Amino acid sequence: MDRELVESIHLHLVDHFSGSEDPLEPSGVKDYHLLESACGRPFMTANGRDLYESDFEKGAVIFHGIISNHCFYNGNKRTALLSALYYLGENNIWVDVCDDEEMYEFTRKVAAHEITERREDEINFIVDWLERNSRRIVKSDKYLSYNALREILARFGFELTEINGRIEVSKDGAYVATILKKGKQGREEYDPVYLAELRKRLGLTVDQGVDSGRFYGEKGVSPELNEYMQIRGEVFRRLAST
Numbered sequence: 001m002d003r004e005l006v007e008s009i010h011l012h013l014v015d016h017f018s019g020s021e022d023p024l025e026p027s028g029v030k031d032y033h034l035l036e037s038a039c040g041r042p043f044m045t046a047n048g049r050d051l052y053e054s055d056f057e058k059g060a061v062i063f064h065g066i067i068s069n070h071c072f073y074n075g076n077k078r079t080a081l082l083s084a085l086y087y088l089g090e091n092n093i094w095v096d097v098c099d100d101e102e103m104y105e106f107t108r109k110v111a112a113h114e115i116t117e118r119r120e121d122e123i124n125f126i127v128d129w130l131e132r133n134s135r136r137i138v139k140s141d142k143y144l145s146y147n148a149l150r151e152i153l154a155r156f157g158f159e160l161t162e163i164n165g166r167i168e169v170s171k172d173g174a175y176v177a178t179i180l181k182k183g184k185q186g187r188e189e190y191d192p193v194y195l196a197e198l199r200k201r202l203g204l205t206v207d208q209g210v211d212s213g214r215f216y217g218e219k220g221v222s223p224e225l226n227e228y229m230q231i232r233g234e235v236f237r238r239l240a241s242t
Contacts, residue, residue, distance in 0.1 A: 001039055001042065001043075001058075001062055001083070001087050001206060001207065001209065002039055002209030003032070003035050003036055003039050004209070005039075005083075005206075005209060005211060006035065006038075006039055006066065006071075006079065006083050007029065007035075009079060009082050009083050009086060009225065010024075010027070010028075010029075010072055010075065010079045011027075012082075012225045013075050013078050013079060013082060013236075014027045014075070016229060016236075017075075017240060020240075021240075021241075022237070022240030022241050024072075024074045024075040024078075025074060026073040026074060027072070027073060027074055027075065028072065028073055029071060029072055029073075030070065030071060030072055030073045031069070031070075031071055032071075034069040034070070034071045035066075035069070035071035035072075037065065037069065038062070038065030038066045038068075038069045038071055039062070039065070041061050041065050042057075042058040042059075042061040042062050042065070043058070043207055054127075055087075055088060055091040055093060056088075056093070056127050056130050056131050056134070057123075057127050058087065058207070059084045059087050059088045059091075059093070059130055060084070060123055060126035060127045060130055061123060062080075062083055062084050062087055063080050063081065063083070063084035063110070063126060064080075064110065064122060064123055064126055065080075066079055066080035066083055067080035067081075067107075067110055067111050068111075075240075076111070077107055077108070077111050077239045077242065078236050078239050078240065080107075080111075081103075081107050081232075081235070081236070081239070082225065082228060082229075082236070084130075085228050085232070086211075086224060086225065086228065087206060088130070088134065089137075089224060089228070090206040090211050090212060091206065092136055092137050093130075093134050093135075093136060093137070094134060094135055094136075094137040095130060095133055095134045096133075096134070096135065096231070097132070097133040097134060097135060098133040100232065100234045100235050100238075102133070103133075103232065103235045104234075104235045104238050104239065106129060107235070107239060108239070108242055110122070110126065111242075142192065142195070142216065143189040143190065143191060143192065144189060144190045144195060145189050145190075146167075146182065146188075146190070149190055149195075152215065152216065152217065153169065153202070155217065156202075156204060156210075157171050157172065158170070158171050158176065158202065159171070160179075162181070165181065166178050166181065167179045167180070167181050169202065176201075176202065177198075177201050177202065179198060180194070199215065
């Protein structure tokens with residue numbers, strides 16, 4: 001979840017509310033340093049381990065960071081919420097157990113620092129709320145042929161080479177990984193489970209700023225964002241006037 005992705009989510013909201021009674025005006029990034037900080041914090045490490053290990057923890061820190069840092073001139077609550085929903089959705093987590101009123105009040109209280117007595121407890125509270133109001137969904141990668149996978153990986157600087165019946169993945173001339181040669185001729189499609197694991201091995205997941213839209217070469221993240229906006233439209237409309 002990098003700065004560019006969060007900016008694109010903010011711009012999606014700008015377009016969505018353009019011409020409405022509550023447009024995001026002025027829009028845009030107010031402080032790039034604070035935005036970089038909010039985007040980088042969920043993926044910080046210490047002694048070789050993630051400080052925030054679970055997807056719920058990372059989603060909570062993304063939400064808390066954007067909403068607290070006031071990175072944008074306008075729409076910080078909406079951008080924080082949509083960014084968190086998108087990140088969790090990319091990791092097969094759907095926040096749909098709560099109703100609109102509960103999600104609105106939760107977001108409003110987080111922004112106003114009203115959820116806990118001590119601010120150092122806010123992240124844990126958000127994590128707990130997300131866990132209680134979410135469910136796992138099946139939102140997997142697509143099936144890909146060998147040629148399609150090779151073309152996608154080439155866009156990220158990887159090269160596939162067949163050596164002694166194996167397919168080696170290299171980048172900048174250095175070996176990175178070995179992948180299966182699917183089918184008798186190595187042309188059977190790669191299934192979603194295998195592709196998801198391969199993306200993790202190659203550092204091509206949303207944690208590293210490569211969401212599924214970017215990986216598959218789709219233009220932007222609008223289809224997914226539109227889905228969240230349609231389902232939770234009332235929440236975003238109320239946040240616009242809060």
